[in-house]
Amino acid sequence: MTDAPLEHKVRGVDHAAFPTFDPAATVRFYRDVLGFPVVHSICAAGWGPEDHPDFIHFFFDIGNDDRIAFFYYFGLERQHEQARGDAYAGFGPEVPEFFVRSRHLAIHVDDQDDLLEYRRRLDASSWPVEMQIQHETIESIYTHDPNGYMVEFTRAMRPVTPQEDLDANLTIDALLDVVGEPEPTFGKLLARKAELIVERAADWELAQERTRQQEQEPAQGVTS
Amino acid sequence: MTALYVLDVPENTGVAKVAAEDPEVTVGRVGPYFEITADGSIVVDRRATGCRHAVWYSCVAGIAGGRIVQHDKDALRVEPA
CATH class of the missing domain: 3.10.180.10 (2,3-Dihydroxybiphenyl 1,2-Dioxygenase, domain 1)
Incomplete structure (x- = not known):
């Protein structure tokens, strides 16, 4: 990781x-x-x-x-x-x-x-x-x-959004966790993915926001 | 408490909107996900969401404290574990 x-x-x-x-x-x-x-x-x-x-x-x-x-x-x-x-x-x-x-x-x-x-x-x-x-x-x-x-x-039908990439990665991490255990099911995947969402999704959004701000700051410096 | 997570993308907003119509249900956010919570059942009427087939059957990102007991052409129902 x-x-x-x-x-x-x-x-x-x-x-x-x-x-x-x-x-x-x-x-x-x-x-x-x-x-x-x-x-x-x-x-x-x-x-x-x-x-x-x-x-x-x-x-x-x-x-x-x-x-x-x-x-x-x-x-x-x-x-x-x-x-x-x-x-x-x-x-x-x-x-x-x-x-x-x-x-x-x-x-x-x-x-x-x-x-x-x-x-x-x-x-x-x-x-x-x-x-x-x-x-x-x-x-x-x-x-x-x-x-x-x-x-x-x-x-x-529309461009892929950044949160869909996050979601895909959480899905795959949850999938690897449940297929590593006996009798994987869709229900187990959704339960594991909920845990990963709670662990990571808020931090991901803050990191996205920080990146957006950093991208804007140099541009503002040029114009001021 | 049961939590249903739905990714906030344009196709899914109807799911959160319809879920929020139930006064027993709270719709909050965790990062880019809707966090739909309730002490009891969470029921979403498919026709009210306007979701097409493929969107409807892939709108659930995660379930905490409960399990899906119905997810068909009529409704999504999550019951507490």
């Missing part, structure tokens, strides 16, 4: 990679429907081990110079027979739907106009929007790409 925070030097997503068995539809979806430029590709004859198939690794720009990438392996059959799931993983009927949907990629857009522009592009395609939802502070549209991967587009 008292250690200086580690310097945060990373710069977003270089690429997130997924296998595909349908490169034609994948290119149609990302390049032709969504308009994501193809920005890189690798044509590789195997990759070291003798049983590694030849493959094409291809990349689409998802904004901010971040990329989504796919592997197409020549001659490789699908790796599962499940009806549910995606090109990477299949799920049997015993797996709840919320769990299947939990893993997804969310792509950021600036505002609602841009969100609705992507909605228009998807709705005119073979992969129309399946849901449009206003969450707590973001609004999102969802579809599944040709490989079954869930893709979300999302926009912030």
